[in-house]
Every structure is written in structure tokens, then in C-alpha cells.
Amino acid sequence: METIKILVVGAGAVGGYFGGRLLEKGEDVTFQVREKRKQQLEERGLKVESINGNFTLRPKIIVAGESVEPYDVILVSTKAYHLDGVLDSIEPYVGDSTMILPLLNGIAHVEVLQKRFGIDRVIGGLCFVESTLDVNGTVIQKSPSHDLVFGELSGEQTERILKLDEAFSGTKANIRRSDTIVRDMWHKYIFITTMSGVTSLMRAPIGPIRETVGGQDTLTQFISEIVQVTRSLAAPVAENIETITLDRVNQLGYEMKSSMQRDMEKGLPTEADHLQGYLFEAAGQKRIKVPLLQMIYGNLKVYENSRNQG
Known part of the structure; x- marks a missing residue:
């Protein structure tokens, strides 16, 4: 199977957890973070303490503007009030076939992303996970729920979404494709x-x-x-x-x-x-x-x- 290049925007409570699970599985994952978080990850690694299994990994890390190249999927896991800054930071990494997978709460961000990058580049997504960062930057995940759901906004089983489904399967988190993602x-x-x-x-x-x-x-x-x-x-x-x-x-x-x-x-x-x-x-x-x-x-x-x- 052809490798999918994944860019996770943010290595916080959500991005750090799900991106970490994908990296743990062996997927090609890069984290785009701010300078302070980059230093923390370089010193301590990406550390996750979870009732679903602990791990510490040394991920690939970039800050906005570094190592500019297109990614197959960009996973956006920031808070909604950081979205405007995210639009600028990911733009250099969006190629002709890039899928943008937002995990933000709400619905308003979908139109914002579509207006900036095009309707076809945005797919649907959501997650349920109770996680937080401690003072040292460790991702703490204490509850059984660690679900990520994604799919085409049209509900179609496209070639790209099936390819993404294959890449996301087999992790130690509950990641699944949905054909009713809008609902x-x-x-x-x-x-x-x-x-x-x-x-x-x-x-x-x-x-x-x-x-x-x-x-x-x-x-x-x-x-x-x-x-x-x-x-x-x-x-x-x-x-x-x-x-x-x-x-x-x-x-x-x-x-x-x-x-x-x-x-x-x-x-x-x-x-x-x-x-x-x-x-x-x-x-x-x-x-x-x-x-x-x-x-x-x-x-x-x-x-x-x-x-x-x-």
C-alpha cells in the first residue's frame, strides 16, 4: 500500500493523542507546532499516558513555514478560536489532492475551510476524547472513549476516502469511516x-x-x-x-x-x-x-x- 503523508496541526490534547496513535501504528506523521511545543517535544518526546496504553515517541516536527511540501491529509485539531491562524499556517502544505480533516467542535468551520481551500479539499470529521496536557506537555487520556470519525461530506465512498480508511485502521484508537458524517x-x-x-x-x-x-x-x-x-x-x-x-x-x-x-x-x-x-x-x-x-x-x-x- 502507498504511504499516506499526514500532517497533524497541533500536538495538544487531541492532535497529540490521535496523531500519536497513528505514529505508534507506523504511519508517516508530522506534527506542525509552535516553537515552545517544538522544544518540549524535542526534549521529552511525544508522551501519552492513557488507560488505552502508554507510549513515548520521537515524532517529526515542523513549525509553520518549515519544510514546505504538500501532504495527503492535514488533520486540524485546534480550538475554533485559533482557526484563522491555522488557515495561514497550513496553506503552504495544501496540494492539489490534499484532504483537510477538521476535528473542531461545531459546524461553522467547514464553510470557512471550504472558502479558503476549495469545497473538494475538505472532508468531515469529529472526535470524542477526554484528554488534556499536563504541565510537562504529556497527553493525559483517562476515559475509555477515544473515537475519531471521518468521511466524505457527500457520503460517497470515494477512492481517496477508502485509502484514508485503510491508513487510519489498525490503530489503538477507535478511528472509523462514516458515510453519514454530516449527520x-x-x-x-x-x-x-x-x-x-x-x-x-x-x-x-x-x-x-x-x-x-x-x-x-x-x-x-x-x-x-x-x-x-x-x-x-x-x-x-x-x-x-x-x-x-x-x-x-x-x-x-x-x-x-x-x-x-x-x-x-x-x-x-x-x-x-x-x-x-x-x-x-x-x-x-x-x-x-x-x-x-x-x-x-x-x-x-x-x-x-x-x-x-x-
Whole structure:
């Protein structure tokens, strides 16, 4: 089989984990990182501590503008608020047949990438993994879930996607191809917007929120508002997506926090505009009343405004 050249943008909690699993398998993986992370990786290697198996590897590393050549697939695993910078950093590495595989939360980034690089170069993707970086740059992955899903946005089983499927198979992570990736991305969007919204509003893990007075009613109402907006956008979601989402939230571990909540606890930026903000704006355009979404998005904007003011 012909080797696929993979560029992973970022070696953080997500890119470091999945890129590391591909490298562990023996795939041709290069990480594009910032200078500080490059130094860290050169000194310590890419170290992953996971309940699914630990490893330390010495990956190929570049910073933006170094070793310019096209890659077969570019895996984008950064936060949504870093996307603008990512567009410039990956442009020199995008060739005529490059596939760009974004693992960002939400849906708005797909159009952004398509406008910059062309519709045909962008494929669909999402991931579920609870991972973080410790102070030494080690990727810590503690929960059983480590899923990456990808596929053609058209749903077709193209030659290139089957080739990518072969390259991604056989890793020690759950990586799979989906022929309904657009629907899968919307389902995750609804789930992550619900989870991040309520945990950031309540400043608590999901368990206490579920059990508090009115907790289930709040979750049900919030999911209903989100789904109403997504359906107004003609999103291809399941008929029972409300039930699917609520069941999924109720199955989460008691102490589970959203990455948005953890970012707030660290005083970091959030993906509020990319997640809740995108739907809130759509609700305004469609004249749909979303009182809970408005309150949750407002809470996030208060936090961001306060953060920006120091």
C-alpha cells in the first residue's frame, strides 16, 4: 500500500493523542507546532499516558513555514478560536489532492475551510476524547472513549476516502469511516453545545446538574431549543435526536466537565461564538425564541468580556 503523508496541526490534547496513535501504528506523521511545543517535544518526546496504553515517541516536527511540501491529509485539531491562524499556517502544505480533516467542535468551520481551500479539499470529521496536557506537555487520556470519525461530506465512498480508511485502521484508537458524517457532526454539535452550555452556566460537572431540582427539565428545554434551531437550518438530524442527546448526557460520568468549563476555570478563551453563538445568531435570523440559549450564551459573553478587560 502507498504511504499516506499526514500532517497533524497541533500536538495538544487531541492532535497529540490521535496523531500519536497513528505514529505508534507506523504511519508517516508530522506534527506542525509552535516553537515552545517544538522544544518540549524535542526534549521529552511525544508522551501519552492513557488507560488505552502508554507510549513515548520521537515524532517529526515542523513549525509553520518549515519544510514546505504538500501532504495527503492535514488533520486540524485546534480550538475554533485559533482557526484563522491555522488557515495561514497550513496553506503552504495544501496540494492539489490534499484532504483537510477538521476535528473542531461545531459546524461553522467547514464553510470557512471550504472558502479558503476549495469545497473538494475538505472532508468531515469529529472526535470524542477526554484528554488534556499536563504541565510537562504529556497527553493525559483517562476515559475509555477515544473515537475519531471521518468521511466524505457527500457520503460517497470515494477512492481517496477508502485509502484514508485503510491508513487510519489498525490503530489503538477507535478511528472509523462514516458515510453519514454530516449527520454525525450535527449530532455531536447538539450534544457538545448542550454539555458545554449547562456546565459552564452552572460551574459544575454534569452529575450534580442532572440531579439538582429542575436539572432534567433544564436539559430537556435546552436540547429542545438547540434542535429547533438546527432543524430550521435543514440539518440532517435524526427524528429522535432530542432523546438521543438527553440519554447521552445522562450516561456521562458524574464528575465529567466540558472542555469549555475547564477553559473557563483556567481563564482561557472559549468556543462560545463557534458553538452557542452560531446557533443564537441563526435563531435570531429565523425569529425563534431561545431563552435558555440566550442566557447561556450571555453568560459566556460576560465571562469573555471580563477576561478581555483583565
